[in-house]
Amino acid sequence: MAKRIYFFGGGQADGDGTQKPLLGGKGAGLHEMTRLGIPVPPGFTITTEVCTAFFASGERIPEGLLDEARAAIRRVEEIVGTRFGDPENPLLVSVRSGARASMPGMMDTILNLGLNEAIVAGLGARTQNPRFALDAYRRFIVTYADVVLGIHRKRFDDALEIARRKAAAARGMVEAQRLTVAELQRKLPDSMFDEETLRSLVKEQRRIVQEETGTPFPDDPWAQLEGAIVAVFRSWNNNRAKTYRKMHDIPEAWGTACNVQAMVFGNLGEDSGTGVAFTRDPSTGEKRFFGEWLPNAQGEDVVAGVRTPNPIAKGQGNDEGSLEVRMPEAYAELVRTQERLEKHFRDMQDLEFTVQSGRLYLLQTRNGKRTGRAGVRIAVEMAKEGLIDQREAVMRVDPASIEQLLHPTIDPKAPKTLLARGLPASPGAASGQVVFHADEAERKAAQGLPVILVRAETSPEDIHGMKAANGILTARGGMTSHAAVVARGMGKCCVAGCSAVAVSYETATMTVTIYDELGRPTDTVSVKGGDVITLDGATGSVYLGAIPTAPASLSSEYEELMRWADTARRLKVLANADTGADARTARSYGAEGIGLCRTEHMFFDDKRIAAVREMILARDVDARKAALAKLLPYQREDFTAIFQEMAGLPVTIRLLDPPLHEFLPQERKQIEDLAATMKVRPAELVRKVEELHELNPMLGHRGCRLGVTFPEINEMQARAIFEAACDVAEKGAPPKLEIMIPLAMTRKELALAKATIERVASEVFAEKGRSVSYLFGTMIELPRAALRASELAEEAEFFSFGTNDLTQTTMGISRDDAGKFLGAYVEAAILPKDPFTSLDTEGVGELVAIACERGRKTRPNLELGVCGEHGGDPSSIRFFERVKLDYVSCSPLRVPIARLAAAQAALTEGGATTLQTTA
Numbered sequence: 001m002a003k004r005i006y007f008f009g010g011g012q013a014d015g016d017g018t019q020k021p022l023l024g025g026k027g028a029g030l031h032e033m034t035r036l037g038i039p040v041p042p043g044f045t046i047t048t049e050v051c052t053a054f055f056a057s058g059e060r061i062p063e064g065l066l067d068e069a070r071a072a073i074r075r076v077e078e079i080v081g082t083r084f085g086d087p088e089n090p091l092l093v094s095v096r097s098g099a100r101a102s103m104p105g106m107m108d109t110i111l112n113l114g115l116n117e118a119i120v121a122g123l124g125a126r127t128q129n130p131r132f133a134l135d136a137y138r139r140f141i142v143t144y145a146d147v148v149l150g151i152h153r154k155r156f157d158d159a160l161e162i163a164r165r166k167a168a169a170a171r172g173m174v175e176a177q178r179l180t181v182a183e184l185q186r187k188l189p190d191s192m193f194d195e196e197t198l199r200s201l202v203k204e205q206r207r208i209v210q211e212e213t214g215t216p217f218p219d220d221p222w223a224q225l226e227g228a229i230v231a232v233f234r235s236w237n238n239n240r241a242k243t244y245r246k247m248h249d250i251p252e253a254w255g256t257a258c259n260v261q262a263m264v265f266g267n268l269g270e271d272s273g274t275g276v277a278f279t280r281d282p283s284t285g286e287k288r289f290f291g292e293w294l295p296n297a298q299g300e301d302v303v304a305g306v307r308t309p310n311p312i313a314k315g316q317g318n319d320e321g322s323l324e325v326r327m328p329e330a331y332a333e334l335v336r337t338q339e340r341l342e343k344h345f346r347d348m349q350d351l352e353f354t355v356q357s358g359r360l361y362l363l364q365t366r367n368g369k370r371t372g373r374a375g376v377r378i379a380v381e382m383a384k385e386g387l388i389d390q391r392e393a394v395m396r397v398d399p400a401s402i403e404q405l406l407h408p409t410i411d412p413k414a415p416k417t418l419l420a421r422g423l424p425a426s427p428g429a430a431s432g433q434v435v436f437h438a439d440e441a442e443r444k445a446a447q448g449l450p451v452i453l454v455r456a457e458t459s460p461e462d463i464h465g466m467k468a469a470n471g472i473l474t475a476r477g478g479m480t481s482h483a484a485v486v487a488r489g490m491g492k493c494c495v496a497g498c499s500a501v502a503v504s505y506e507t508a509t510m511t512v513t514i515y516d517e518l519g520r521p522t523d524t525v526s527v528k529g530g531d532v533i534t535l536d537g538a539t540g541s542v543y544l545g546a547i548p549t550a551p552a553s554l555s556s557e558y559e560e561l562m563r564w565a566d567t568a569r570r571l572k573v574l575a576n577a578d579t580g581a582d583a584r585t586a587r588s589y590g591a592e593g594i595g596l597c598r599t600e601h602m603f604f605d606d607k608r609i610a611a612v613r614e615m616i617l618a619r620d621v622d623a624r625k626a627a628l629a630k631l632l633p634y635q636r637e638d639f640t641a642i643f644q645e646m647a648g649l650p651v652t653i654r655l656l657d658p659p660l661h662e663f664l665p666q667e668r669k670q671i672e673d674l675a676a677t678m679k680v681r682p683a684e685l686v687r688k689v690e691e692l693h694e695l696n697p698m699l700g701h702r703g704c705r706l707g708v709t710f711p712e713i714n715e716m717q718a719r720a721i722f723e724a725a726c727d728v729a730e731k732g733a734p735p736k737l738e739i740m741i742p743l744a745m746t747r748k749e750l751a752l753a754k755a756t757i758e759r760v761a762s763e764v765f766a767e768k769g770r771s772v773s774y775l776f777g778t779m780i781e782l783p784r785a786a787l788r789a790s791e792l793a794e795e796a797e798f799f800s801f802g803t804n805d806l807t808q809t810t811m812g813i814s815r816d817d818a819g820k821f822l823g824a825y826v827e828a829a830i831l832p833k834d835p836f837t838s839l840d841t842e843g844v845g846e847l848v849a850i851a852c853e854r855g856r857k858t859r860p861n862l863e864l865g866v867c868g869e870h871g872g873d874p875s876s877i878r879f880f881e882r883v884k885l886d887y888v889s890c891s892p893l894r895v896p897i898a899r900l901a902a903a904q905a906a907l908t909e910g911g912a913t914t915l916q917t918t919a
């Protein structure tokens with residue numbers, strides 16, 4: 001039987017840092033730290049395999065596991081010198097979840113386990129601090145009741161408030177009854193509760209449990225332990241965890257490990273405390289030890305963000321409260337430890353620590369979450385420091401996170417009204433309507449309204465609202481609060497801990513206190529739900545109204561990383577761009593040409609649409625040619641602009657693709673206007689529009705089928721292309737021209753189009769007295785085209801996979817309607833992902849592979865690329881590397897992502913350049 005429990009403690013550990021799949025990230029970190037001799041309270045990890053077995057057997061703890069846990073607890077007792085369940089000298093434990101990938105705050109944790117009334121009394125006597133023992137117990141009861149017994153927290157919150165009001169009255173705080181819950185909480189925080197208050201609170205909590213469950217709160221520590229283990233495993237499947245997994249592509253099958261560990265207490269008094277730290281700044285990536293802590297507190301206090309924490313080091317505000325000043329010895333040891341851990345794990349670490357009566361303990365180390373900008377900077381600087389090599393630096397950065405570097409920032413020159421300043425928790429800038437609830441955020445965002453979610457603090461229940469919002473503002477909490485960590489992961493702009501803001505959910509208002517330069521309150525502004533505000537996540541500023549944003553500027557570390565990536569990359573990265581301006585943007589992001597220019601986008605322009613409609617509705621060929629002649633100069637102008645931007649680089653122009661009816665007027669007024677211009681009766685136009693109507697337009701008269709019935713369209717487009725290319729060639733370097741036919745399925749369709757294009761080319765070249773070279777090719781968008789690739793390659797000099805249509809036609813799923821049911825497919829794991837976002841490599845991918853192989857057989861130097869949306873999707877790019885396409889083409893803003901993803905694909909899929917290891 002596989003080993004189910006891994007012990008760590010006393011300088012020895014059964015596991016190590018490499019065993020994340022089995023021990024979870026938290027577990028693996030604890031085992032490795034123990035091996036390194038770092039002070040870690042002893043404990044044990046129940047493996048993720050046990051969690052999987054637990055679910056496989058209908059949520060039953062495997063036979064014999066609890067006996068093994070008992071034996072492991074005995075070993076902990078020996079090391080710590082206390083005994084589990086012994087009122088004289090009790091051992092308390094924490095029971096924590098910890099999956100292979102970190103899922104911050106998504107699953108459950110129980111602290112202070114192993115208490116009952118007798119043990120509380122014993123612990124109070126032994127620590128000479130009965131208040132502390134009672135405080136630990138009341139926290140334990142609430143968490144246990146919530147997590148294990150499933151009793152709503154609200155009941156305990158209410159009990160807490162009643163206790164607070166009673167305590168206030170007893171202290172003679174006459175105004176207490178008039179204060180709001182939040183105001184009173186500030187005046188009389190939990191930490192000021194006396195023994196008597198805590199004792200009656202505990203009594204009330206136990207009464208609630210009895211009332212809700214019909215049985216007393218469990219007093220047997222072993223029963224508590226069993227309940228907690230079950231709850232931790234179950235929490236793998238709670239809704240928050242499921243949502244998080246979906247967002248981060250974490251497989252359902254992994255399961256969580258369960259860590260049981262001796263408690264150390266940060267709330268034993270003023271020489272105790274607890275905190276969270278990062279070995280480098282998770283927001284900017286700067287190499288500076290950075291973190292927050294709270295004196296006399298337990299870990300949950302820091303993360304919950306109810307108290308605003310102090311900095312760890314000096315020079316980060318509130319020096320007096322810093323750990324460096326308050327506990328210099330523990331601080332010095334923490335600094336040494338963080339340096340060691342970063343060197344050892346060769347990555348930025350996110351640490352949790354507790355100081356108990358002056359002694360430092362590490363409770364967690366893991367690779368820290370970071371912003372996209374920080375990720376790039378850390379990878380590049382670590383390579384330069386020699387901690388990792390360049391290859392690893394390229395592999396370290398998640399291509400999707402690069403997107404954050406491309407985020408807009410607030411236009412510095414725009415006029416603005418500063419409301420307040422909070423912590424710059426996650427970069428980016430966002431404007432939107434203020435909403436106070438996650439559900440409301442989701443509802444409004446679904447209507448296309450940009451919203452800013454404003455909360456006193458966020459909790460995992462708010463995650464769907466955070467996802468829907470453009471930005472997040474919280475009144476409380478620090479840089480490591482839930483809001484900050486989650487927003488950073490989502491790449492969303494977030495301002496946290498904005499203490500000038502007071503949120504009232506009852507009245508849907510946030511009241512902002514305005515301060516003068518000397519920090520004196522001068523005024524208050526009240527912002528209602530629905531009012532617009534703007535957040536600047538880079539500075540922590542909150543502004544009234546909407547403010548224009550300026551485009552992102554890329555860091556020098558980014559440029560360096562991309563250079564390394566480009567050295568490793570085999571696939572070329574082109575862009576999908578339809579205008580000169582798009583082409584310029586694409587170039588600035590490093591596109592090496594244009595892989596798809598959709599010419600129909602040029603048709604929608606206000607000035608041109610009339611000519612387009614005339615062309616479509618023309619009674620005969622001559623009338624159509626006359627209308628096309630009006631379009632020709634426009635098309636030529638567009639092509640000229642693009643060719644100038646892309647001198648010397650490939651530019652792939654696709655001939656007209658969509659069904660013609662897409663260009664026609666639908667509304668009565670538009671039809672009447674057009675009829676007047678064309679000098680026909682409106683009824684005639686209506687009839688024509690009806691004639692063009694198709695039941696399945698995506699499978700209808702579109703793509704190269706248009707050229708078969710109306711060859712004049714191809715003629716006009718080819719003429720515009722060649723005239724523009726000759727004109728550009730006259731002044732400088734022409735682009736590497738490629739002309740592409742959409743939606744082909746037979747060789748003959750290609751031969752027909754090719755004949756037209758060749759004829760027009762020779763006409764234009766003769767007129768211009770010069771020629772430009774070009775390739776003729778086709779998109780592969782139909783299964784038949786993929787299967788008959790060997791014939792198509794007789795005509796085509798290149799293939800470009802139109803994987804949007806190829807997905808649609810292979811899977812028989814309409815691109816335009818899939819949204820209605822694809823979500824359910826992904827939810828039920830029928831499909832792993834939306835196949836229009838991430839290529840279905842098994843099905844659609846097989847057709848791509850077949851077409852590559854058969855096409856190359858006919859024409860060994862056949863050029864192969866992809867221009868569907870998948871060209872900018874990292875996991876699809878890995879597949880395109882495997883089938884050895886020549887290029888991917890994607891929207892301009894995804895070009896950097898594709899460059900990095902292509903480099904990573906080359907480095908992992910083999911056969912690629914290896915990078916130098918010197919920086």
Ligand code: PEP
Nearest residue numbers: 802803804805806867868
């Ligand atoms: C495609 O089908 O993948 C493609 C790029 O063409 P469009 O999206 O214009 O249909």
Ligand code: MG
Nearest residue numbers: 781802804805
């Ligand atoms: Mg297409």
